[in-house]
Amino acid sequence: MRSNNFKKTDVIFSDCQHTDGQKYPILESVLKKKPQDIINEIIDSGLKGRGGAGFPTGLKWKFAAAQEQAEKYVICNADEGEPGTFKDREILLKVPGKVFAGMAICGYCINAKKGYIYLRGEYKFMVPELTKFLNEFHTTIQKMGYDFSIQILMGSGAYVCGEETALMESMEGRRGEPRNKPPFPVIEGFNNKPTVINNVETFVNVAMIQRYGVAEFKKLGTHDSRGTKVFSISGDTSKPGVYELELGMKLSDFVDEYGDGDTKAVQVGGASGFCVPRKKFNETIIGFEGVPTGGSMMLFNSSRSMYNVLSNFIHFFAEESCGQCTPCRVGCQQLVQGIKAVKNGAKDEDYLKKLLKLTESMKLTAKCGLGQSVANSFSSIVTNFKEEMIY
Amino acid sequence: MGNIIKLKIDGIVVSVVEGTSILNAAKNVNIKIPTLCYHPDLCVAGNCRVCVVEQEGARTLTASCATPVSEGMVINTNTVKVRTARKHIIELLLSEHNSECTKCYKNGNCELQSLAAEYKITNENFIDLVPLHNYTIDNFSPSIIKNNSKCIRCQRCVRTCEQLQSVSALVVAHKGEHMKISTFLEKSLFDVVCTNCGQCIIRCPVGALIEKNYIEEVWNAIYDPNKHVVVQTAPAVRVALGEDLDMRHGEIVTGKMVSALKKIGFDSVLDTDFAADLTIMEEGTELLTRLKKALVENDKTVALPMITSCSPGWIKFIEHEFPQFLSNVSTCKSPQQMFGVLTKTYYAKKRNLDPAQIVSVSIMPCTAKKFEADRPEMRSSGYKDVDYVLTTRELAVMIKQAGLDFRSLPEEKYDSFMGQSTGAAVIFGVSGGVMEAALRTAYEFITGREVPFTNLEIKPVRGMEGVKETSVKIERTLPEWRFLEGVTLNTAIAHGLANAKKVMQNVASGKANYHFIEIMACPGGCIGGGGQPIPTNAEILMKRSEAIYMEDTGMPIRKSHENPEIVQIYNEFIEKPLGQKSHELLHTNYIDRSEK
Numbered sequence: 001m002r003s004n005n006f007k008k009t010d011v012i013f014s015d016c017q018h019t020d021g022q023k024y025p026i027l028e029s030v031l032k033k034k035p036q037d038i039i040n041e042i043i044d045s046g047l048k049g050r051g052g053a054g055f056p057t058g059l060k061w062k063f064a065a066a067q068e069q070a071e072k073y074v075i076c077n078a079d080e081g082e083p084g085t086f087k088d089r090e091i092l093l094k095v096p097g098k099v100f101a102g103m104a105i106c107g108y109c110i111n112a113k114k115g116y117i118y119l120r121g122e123y124k125f126m127v128p129e130l131t132k133f134l135n136e137f138h139t140t141i142q143k144m145g146y147d148f149s150i151q152i153l154m155g156s157g158a159y160v161c162g163e164e165t166a167l168m169e170s171m172e173g174r175r176g177e178p179r180n181k182p183p184f185p186v187i188e189g190f191n192n193k194p195t196v197i198n199n200v201e202t203f204v205n206v207a208m209i210q211r212y213g214v215a216e217f218k219k220l221g222t223h224d225s226r227g228t229k230v231f232s233i234s235g236d237t238s239k240p241g242v243y244e245l246e247l248g249m250k251l252s253d254f255v256d257e258y259g260d261g262d263t264k265a266v267q268v269g270g271a272s273g274f275c276v277p278r279k280k281f282n283e284t285i286i287g288f289e290g291v292p293t294g295g296s297m298m299l300f301n302s303s304r305s306m307y308n309v310l311s312n313f314i315h316f317f318a319e320e321s322c323g324q325c326t327p328c329r330v331g332c333q334q335l336v337q338g339i340k341a342v343k344n345g346a347k348d349e350d351y352l353k354k355l356l357k358l359t360e361s362m363k364l365t366a367k368c369g370l371g372q373s374v375a376n377s378f379s380s381i382v383t384n385f386k387e388e389m390i391y
Numbered sequence: 392m393g394n395i396i397k398l399k400i401d402g403i404v405v406s407v408v409e410g411t412s413i414l415n416a417a418k419n420v421n422i423k424i425p426t427l428c429y430h431p432d433l434c435v436a437g438n439c440r441v442c443v444v445e446q447e448g449a450r451t452l453t454a455s456c457a458t459p460v461s462e463g464m465v466i467n468t469n470t471v472k473v474r475t476a477r478k479h480i481i482e483l484l485l486s487e488h489n490s491e492c493t494k495c496y497k498n499g500n501c502e503l504q505s506l507a508a509e510y511k512i513t514n515e516n517f518i519d520l521v522p523l524h525n526y527t528i529d530n531f532s533p534s535i536i537k538n539n540s541k542c543i544r545c546q547r548c549v550r551t552c553e554q555l556q557s558v559s560a561l562v563v564a565h566k567g568e569h570m571k572i573s574t575f576l577e578k579s580l581f582d583v584v585c586t587n588c589g590q591c592i593i594r595c596p597v598g599a600l601i602e603k604n605y606i607e608e609v610w611n612a613i614y615d616p617n618k619h620v621v622v623q624t625a626p627a628v629r630v631a632l633g634e635d636l637d638m639r640h641g642e643i644v645t646g647k648m649v650s651a652l653k654k655i656g657f658d659s660v661l662d663t664d665f666a667a668d669l670t671i672m673e674e675g676t677e678l679l680t681r682l683k684k685a686l687v688e689n690d691k692t693v694a695l696p697m698i699t700s701c702s703p704g705w706i707k708f709i710e711h712e713f714p715q716f717l718s719n720v721s722t723c724k725s726p727q728q729m730f731g732v733l734t735k736t737y738y739a740k741k742r743n744l745d746p747a748q749i750v751s752v753s754i755m756p757c758t759a760k761k762f763e764a765d766r767p768e769m770r771s772s773g774y775k776d777v778d779y780v781l782t783t784r785e786l787a788v789m790i791k792q793a794g795l796d797f798r799s800l801p802e803e804k805y806d807s808f809m810g811q812s813t814g815a816a817v818i819f820g821v822s823g824g825v826m827e828a829a830l831r832t833a834y835e836f837i838t839g840r841e842v843p844f845t846n847l848e849i850k851p852v853r854g855m856e857g858v859k860e861t862s863v864k865i866e867r868t869l870p871e872w873r874f875l876e877g878v879t880l881n882t883a884i885a886h887g888l889a890n891a892k893k894v895m896q897n898v899a900s901g902k903a904n905y906h907f908i909e910i911m912a913c914p915g916g917c918i919g920g921g922g923q924p925i926p927t928n929a930e931i932l933m934k935r936s937e938a939i940y941m942e943d944t945g946m947p948i949r950k951s952h953e954n955p956e957i958v959q960i961y962n963e964f965i966e967k968p969l970g971q972k973s974h975e976l977l978h979t980n981y982i983d984r985s986e987k
Contacts, residue, residue: 158566175563180437180457323544323563323570324438327476330483330520333568337518347518354516361479364452364472365440372451 006253007246009220009228011208012201013094024140026101030210031146035109039065042109042206045214046226051077051162051199052269052294053369057206060196063186064110067194072112074103075171075190075197078119079155079162082270083316084296087230088200089123090242095204096130100137100150102203105210106196107148115150116190118167121157159320163368164197165189166322177322178368201230201295222248225287235267235299236260251276251284254297262301265384270296271313272373275306277384306385311339313377321370327362328371334358335378339389349390352382398464405460413455413466414442422468425477425506427484427596428545429456431928432914434554439545441480441506444468452476481506486517488597489526489540497598500925503543504597531579533765534587534603534758542572542599548591555914557889558708560585572599584711586888588704588912589758589782589921602758602922605779606788612750612779613656620750621738622657623730623809624648626664627756627820627917628783630938634924634931635787636797641934643942646802651790652754653803659738662805663753664812666726666733667819667828669960670701671951673977674723674825675833676968678907679872687874694718696883696898696905699825701725703763704912704921706981708888713895714983722978726819727753727760728769730809731776732976737964738809746772752779754786756820756920759912768979782922811956814847814942814949821939822886822916823852823859826909830863830882831950837865837872847949853940855915855932857890858883860905882907887914 030038043058064072076099080088092099103115119127134150141148153171155161161170165179168190189195198206205227209217221227225247234240237258245254255263267275268284268291276284276291284290300309318332338355341347359375366372382389393409400417407416412435417424428439437457446453447465452473455466467473485507492498526540549572552561560583564573574583592600612618629645638644652660678697684690700706700721709716724732731753735746753760757780763769764777781789790797805811815831818824827849834842842849842863851861863880865872883905885894891910897903913919918935919927948954965972 160566177563180435180454182459317567319567319569321567321570323566323568324436324546326438326440326480326483326543329544329567329570330487331479333520333523334483334486334517337520337523341518357475358479358517361476365443365454365476365480366451367437367440367454 006249006257009244009246011220011228012091012098012204012230012244015211016095016097024097024101024137026207026211027104027141027146028144030105031108031144035065035111038105038109038210041214042209045209045217047202047205047209047217048225048288049199050201050205050229050294052082052272052292054288054292057198057202060186060198061106061109063184064194064196067187069194071191071193072110073190073193073195074106074110074112074115075167075195076103076115076117076200076203077162077164077167077197078117078123078200079167080120080123080200081159081162082272082294082296083313084234084267084270084298085232085294087232087242087295089126091200091204091230092123092126092130096133097137098204098207099200100134102206103150104141104146104148105206106198106203108146110194110196112196113147113149115148116171117150117152118161118171119152119154121155124154127152158322159316160322160368160370163370166368167197168195175322177324178370180367199294221246222287222289224289229293230295231293231297232295233258233297233299236263236301236304237299247287248289249286250282251286251291252281254286255281255299258297259299260301263299264302264304265300265306267296267298267300267309267377269293269376270298271316271377272370274376275309275380275384306381306388307339307343310377310381310389311336314339314374317370317374325367325371327366328374331358331362331366331371332374335374342389349386352386352389356382396460396462398460398462398466400466401468407460409459411460413444413453413458413460413464416460417455417466417468424455424468425509426456427502427506427543428547430547430594432555432594433547433550436546436550439480439484439543441477443473443476445470445473478510478512481510481512482516484543485512487520487524488543489521489538495541495598496601496604501598502596529579530603531581532585532587532603532762533581534761535580535585535589535592536601536603537580538599538601539571541597543597544570544572545596546572547594547596548572548600551590551594555887555889556586556588556590556912557892558584558586561591586704586707586912587759587762588888590913592758592921593923593925593927602782602784603761604785604788605781606785609752609779609781609789612752617748618750619658619744619748620656620752621659621661621734622652622752622754623661623663623666623727623734624652624754625727625756625820625917626667626817626824626939627920627923627935628754628786630820630918630935630942631756631923632783632787633797635784636790638798640931641936641938643938644797645942646804647797647800649805650800650803651793651795651797654795654800655789655793657752659806661730661809662812663726663730664816664819665809665954665956666730667816668813668951668954668957669729669977670723670726671815671828671832672957672961672968673973674699674721675829675836677721677723678829679833679836680969682906683874686878696908697721698908699910701819701825702759702910702912703757704759705888705891705910707759707762707984708891708912709895710982710984712892712985713899714985716895716898717981717983720981722980724769724977724979725763727755727780728763728776728979729977731764731769732772733809733960735772735774735776736976737960741808746774750778751776752781753777754781754783756783756917756923757913758782758921760922771976784922784924787924808956811954813951813954814944814946815951816954817942817946818939820917821936822911823854823884823909824916824939826852826882826884826907828951829907832952834863834865835950835952837868837875839869840867846944852882852884855929855936857887858885858894880907881905882909884909886911886916888912
């Protein structure tokens with residue numbers, strides 16, 4: 001029985017005429033409102049960041065708007081690097097106008113004149129197309145008499161540059177290393193100026209909330225997870241791809257739809273997310289009240305070795321850690337070596353407990369979300385698939 | 392002053408100024424939080440994470456060095472979470488660190504070792520990662536050894552090199568498990584823009600960056616009955632050496648140091664200060680000559696401002712960064728090298744020794760002096776003018792190895808000849824000192840009167856400000872210097888290469904109109920040199936600086952040109968400043984390294 005909260009939706013990719021080509025009617029109506037009112041609407045909508053961390057978007061904007069500085073920035077985080085995520089690519093390819101519109105609304109709300117799209121290095125192929133749309137966008141808003149421009153900056157392939165402050169370091173021409181927080185970007189962000197940085201999909205959601213109204217948006221999803229989510233579905237599925245679904249569904253419903261009938265685990269939220277085993281599908285809600293995700297859903301069937309899956313993930317982290325903080329840099333190496341030692345018998349299975357404790361410390365002490373979230377996949381895979389780790 | 396913030400640390404209410412870190416707020420109430428990447432001279436990195444504390448209401452632990460206090464904050468520094476996390480971090484660092492402590496040069500002076508001891512890390516909790524890394528040791532530089540297997544990636548050296556020195560020879564390379572402190576194209580420090588200043592060494596918490604030591608070589612020379620070993624001691628050594636020998640910061644130990652050197656077995660214990668006085672004679676004359684050429688003869692080829700040349704770290708810096716200004720640098724060799732060449736010429740002759748027999752050793756607060764002594768230009772005597780350069784730290788090691796109880800040693804006097812010096816020479820050890828010494832002599836040359844400052848203390852050139860500017864108006868000159876009548880002599884003083892860079896950029900852009908610039912590579916001048924006892928920080932520098940000025944005040948002669956040995960050496964040997972002999976022995980030339 002499928003519960004009624006599994007719904008395919010079509011908000012993100014549809015209704016493009018409002019932000020397409022040379023017309024941005026959304027903006028025309030939005031620019032007539034007071035910035036404060038728009039921010040309140042976004043707060044009221046319950047929209048949370050779509051990058052994975054889920055910070056309330058409206059609050060973020062409110063903080064930045066409260067900063068009395070002449071120069072502020074809007075950044076669109078398009079450094080989509082989480083393993084198993086490819087939805088921002090799809091969004092930027094299909095509805096770039098909605099992203100630009102969302103950024104422009106943000107600029108209007110916080111009083112920023114300049115926006116940046118930090119584009120993943122591997123997405124270089126989209127630059128000519130994006131630039132073409134951007135030029136049209138600039139011409140259109142100029143006609144509206146609104147002073148806002150967007151520039152594309154390229155990443156160079158480091159996963160950690162998806163972390164907002166590392167991204168800003170990278171934008172400023174330095175090594176992409178996360179900063180100490182506080183100060184948070186809304187106070188001191190890009191060039192040490194107040195900055196709102198949001199995920200690609202978050203900006204689209206903003207545009208759509210303005211298009212359809214808060215009430216319509218609130219009809220979608222659950223109390224804690226408003227709206228829809230664009231999922232990147234990969235792994236052992238006959239239907240890999242990008243799908244928009246309402247938030248708050250049960251994982252079992254999701255697996256019914258996309259699984260191959262033999263799904264033993266779903267990695268929700270990519271390498272930095274959680275691994276949910278089959279026995280917990282039914283009790284797992286996909287959303288901020290359950291297991292949140294930036295969009296990545298990887299399905300594994302019984303032919304897959306979860307040891308290999310985990311080993312893969314932590315190798316990835318050991319490689320992609322920026323390397324500045326001890327828990328992340330050394331911790332990841334210890335995890336890689338540790339599970340190998342347990343597997344080949346050099347360490348006994350109790351060593352896994354030591355490693356689990358270590359990941360707890362990593363979660364508590366790492367400087368940024370990268371090191372803090374290694375514990376997620378590690379502990380969920382090790383505790384749920386302990387036998388596979390040992391034998 | 393900012394607002395006062397009230398917070399609670401371990402149950403104690405603390406009031407501190409807004410913006411204070413939790414770490415420093417805790418210090419105020421005598422709660423010690425361990426640190427590794429934190430250094431008071433540097434910007435906060437917050438990357439070792441050993442200083443984490445528990446903040447009520449926070450999801451994760453908080454790095455106390457990197458987090459400012461906020462009103463009503465509740466902090467606990469000793470909880471099970473904090474303790475477990477700290478132990479984990481220390482264990483992780485040890486697993487990545489080549490823990491051959493008993494064979495390490497920094498054994499006993501290593502912050503990681505102390506932390507491991509404090510937390511009693513006795514069992515091997517994690518897998519040793521050292522064999523998995525392809526660690527390298529760079530020992531090509533004559534000054535610095537960089538051993539990556541000891542590095543804990545705290546980046547103190549990188550921040551020092553970039554922020555204090557604006558050199559960036561040391562940088563972070565690669566990421567994740569491969570992240571390391573490296574250089575341009577991973578070349579040796581000998582082959583990059585490194586100035587050998589050693590500021591990285593005095594801030595490295597472990598044994599990853601150390602001076603190349605020549606302790607064994609010097610002992611062997613002393614033990615060799617066929618060698619005559621002469622030692623010279625730089626001005627800044629005498630106010631810092633005691634720190635490595637259980638004495639207070641900035642204690643003046645000149646007499647005890649001389650005594651120790653004699654007991655160690657040096658054949659002659661002499662003073663670099665003598666050569667500092669000589670430098671003033673040569674450099675002062677050079678400055679006046681340049682001014683005369685520029686002002687009287689209207690010679691456009693004369694390079695002004697003239698810049699001091701005593702600091703070998705600064706010399707290598709300008710050779711890399713501002714080669715277009717090399718002709719502005721005084722051609723005078725540094726006091727160390729003047730001393731070295733005189734040891735193997737004048738001194739040898741006077742003592743009737745074969746210069747080949749002489750081993751010339753210098754005790755310096757500096758690691759760049761090791762590089763300087765190795766420069767091919769520094770062989771004017773026909774031999775290597777200075778054979779071995781030891782840092783203050785290396786001398787302390789030798790004193791300990793000799794079994795001397797330094798504190799109870801009697802005060803002894805330098806040997807002669809080339810052991811006498813003035814107060815003007817000893818202040819070479821602190822930023823502004825060369826300028827002050829030069830002004831004391833030059834002003835008197837020009838006007839026949841003492842500098843118009845009470846007790847010869849030229850206060851405007853003193854202090855720890857990064858860039859100091861002073862102007863001296865010259866009035867009522869002696870007849871031969873009439874061309875300087877009414878001229879305002881503009882001077883600048885910079886210490887730390889980041890400040891030096893600022894001054895040079897101002898000179899390059901034409902914004903500044905100086906006649907004479909003193910530059911020292913190290914913050915504080917030689918008292919903060921890369922060869923000085925560890926730790927060094929602003930407070931310690933202040934104490935060393937006070938000691939230097941106290942030493943000056945206590946000297947019977949305080950102007951270089953009044954040093955009787957200086958008068959004598961000109962009469963007997965050099966003849967006159969900038970004369971032929973002087974050019975052969977005491978002056979040098981520089982290399983444009985910008986292409987390298």
